Amino acid sequence: MEYRTKWFKDNLTDYKEHYVGSLYGLGNCCHKGLIKPKNIVRYSILDHDQILHYSDPTINLQNYQILGGRYRMISEKTMWEKPLSKESINLQE
Numbered sequence: 001m002e003y004r005t006k007w008f009k010d011n012l013t014d015y016k017e018h019y020v021g022s023l024y025g026l027g028n029c030c031h032k033g034l035i036k037p038k039n040i041v042r043y044s045i046l047d048h049d050q051i052l053h054y055s056d057p058t059i060n061l062q063n064y065q066i067l068g069g070r071y072r073m074i075s076e077k078t079m080w081e082k083p084l085s086k087e088s089i090n091l092q093e
Contacts (some may be wrong), residue, residue, distance in 0.1 A: 026064050027071050041092050044085040054084050 013033055019029040054074055056067065064071065080088040 002092040025061060026058060027068055027075075033045060041088040042080075042088065046079070046080050046084060046091075047082075047086045050084045054078065 013029070015086075022029040056063070074084075078084055
């Protein structure tokens with residue numbers, strides 16, 4: 001696993017055109033480099049006592065097929081509200 005992880009990190013940009021498929025199939029994608037502050041539209045300060053109740057560190061196709069709806073609900077709604085979020089800041093308001 002260590003070798004595969006290093007290989008992928010070294011070759012990450014070869015897969016940049018697959019971000020839509022990654023979002024659709026796994027519910028996530030990555031970004032290499034800095035994200036400019038002007039591109040951050042909102043963020044949440046999570047309550048560290050609640051994070052483990054909502055987290056699942058496993059990223060694979062089967063896990064997303066089973067729990068994808070839960071992940072989407074957390075990302076779209078729950079992450080921005082109490083008890084998971086202590087504070088939510090929307091920079092577009």
